[in-house]
Amino acid sequence: MSGSGMRSVSIGLPTEVKQGEQRVALTPSAVALAIQRGHRVLVQAGAGRGAGFPDAAYETVGAKLVDDAAEVWSTDVVVKVKEPQETEYAHLRDGLTLFAYLHLAAEPALTTVLVDSGARAYAFETLTDRHGLPLLAPMSEIAGRAAAIVGAAHLSSVHGGSGTLAGGAAGVPPAKAVVIGMGVAGTMAARGLRGLDAHVTGVDVDLQRLYDHHLDGTIDATQVSEPELVGSHIRDADVVIGAALVPGARAPVVVAEEHVASMRPGSVVVDLAIDQGGCVATSRPTSLAAPTFVAHGVVHYCVTNVPGQFPRTASSALSAAVAPRLLHLADDVAAGRAGTHDGSPALPGALNVADGVLIHPAVADAFPQHPRSDTT
Numbered sequence: 001m002s003g004s005g006m007r008s009v010s011i012g013l014p015t016e017v018k019q020g021e022q023r024v025a026l027t028p029s030a031v032a033l034a035i036q037r038g039h040r041v042l043v044q045a046g047a048g049r050g051a052g053f054p055d056a057a058y059e060t061v062g063a064k065l066v067d068d069a070a071e072v073w074s075t076d077v078v079v080k081v082k083e084p085q086e087t088e089y090a091h092l093r094d095g096l097t098l099f100a101y102l103h104l105a106a107e108p109a110l111t112t113v114l115v116d117s118g119a120r121a122y123a124f125e126t127l128t129d130r131h132g133l134p135l136l137a138p139m140s141e142i143a144g145r146a147a148a149i150v151g152a153a154h155l156s157s158v159h160g161g162s163g164t165l166a167g168g169a170a171g172v173p174p175a176k177a178v179v180i181g182m183g184v185a186g187t188m189a190a191r192g193l194r195g196l197d198a199h200v201t202g203v204d205v206d207l208q209r210l211y212d213h214h215l216d217g218t219i220d221a222t223q224v225s226e227p228e229l230v231g232s233h234i235r236d237a238d239v240v241i242g243a244a245l246v247p248g249a250r251a252p253v254v255v256a257e258e259h260v261a262s263m264r265p266g267s268v269v270v271d272l273a274i275d276q277g278g279c280v281a282t283s284r285p286t287s288l289a290a291p292t293f294v295a296h297g298v299v300h301y302c303v304t305n306v307p308g309q310f311p312r313t314a315s316s317a318l319s320a321a322v323a324p325r326l327l328h329l330a331d332d333v334a335a336g337r338a339g340t341h342d343g344s345p346a347l348p349g350a351l352n353v354a355d356g357v358l359i360h361p362a363v364a365d366a367f368p369q370h371p372r373s374d375t376t
């Protein structure tokens, strides 16, 4: 029993199976918080190893280490980083509460499996608070910083790029970068590219956001997000960063194929929005093992788990944001409040699927073939 007299629940922390994924959703100190609250935590052996957290660190705080993924998935609440992969679909079942990144608008097969399974699925990326999207923001911050690094690096001829150095040289203008969507990820990418002395144009539908960024010097120029106007900047761009988001929905396609085709050969697209389907028409998902492809002579970097390659930083940042919400979710599951449309008041916007029904309105809009909650 927990200190509050509430029923305790079991929490499972599986090892990630997505290609190249080294993150873990909870650090040992976060697991300690759940155990102090009276919950039981099962950690799959090796879950934290890639992020620098050995099994012994979890055992020391009182977690039970298990080898078998199925045993971890048999707990009341499974918390993990990436959306379940095909090999994990068999673990999804009635009575399970899942708390993870889901990106369902870009995952039709997973959505069908979740609806059919009866599981309750809470998505990190749609949870809202008065500041925005608190469980997406830490990874967007990291992915944005990484996008500046990989974008500039792939301009090198060694990586098939045009051989343009981001900052230029005396008498030679800098590279031109266009950032689509000046939210958390776009802002960090713009800062990184400006730090390399590239010329950065920020694109958004939110004019107030563009105004603020222009005033604070994050970007050199602003452009409202109208595809034809954006296209004229894309033609001259050396690097395009895709980071536009409408929470829960498929990403808006802001850059048309003809605009990609108009770019100089060896220019680079880094489409972070690929996890929601991509905001560049020519984007398709790639992996950390094979991160790029070339289309119309343009190098495309469309990795769906960019922070997965920085697991030490990313796991600590993610765990810090997830842990307090997980404790609320576990309390709600213990009290029988979770899974109802107005349940889990501490996790507004996070519930995507429950009892065979799509709950989040934008996810439900993306899949009209599935039943949706009456209240969405």
Ligand SMILES: NC(=O)c1ccc[n+]([C@@H]2O[C@H](COP(=O)([O-])OP(=O)(O)OC[C@H]3O[C@@H](n4cnc5c(N)ncnc54)[C@H](O)[C@@H]3O)[C@@H](O)[C@H]2O)c1
Pocket: 125, 132, 133, 136, 137, 139, 140, 141, 143, 180, 181, 182, 183, 184, 185, 186, 203, 204, 205, 206, 209, 225, 243, 244, 245, 246, 251, 252, 254, 271, 272, 273, 274, 275, 276, 303, 304, 305, 306, 307
């Ligand atoms: N690939 C990865 O590994 C990875 C990692 C982290 C985040 N992401 C993704 O990056 C994307 C951005 O996340 P974020 O946290 O920065 O979101 P955010 O909500 O902070 O910012 C999104 C921005 O997009 C703008 N926008 C919406 N529609 C637009 C349009 N049509 N044209 C231009 N701008 C538009 C919004 O006004 C907002 O400023 C998301 O899809 C997120 O899932 C990807």
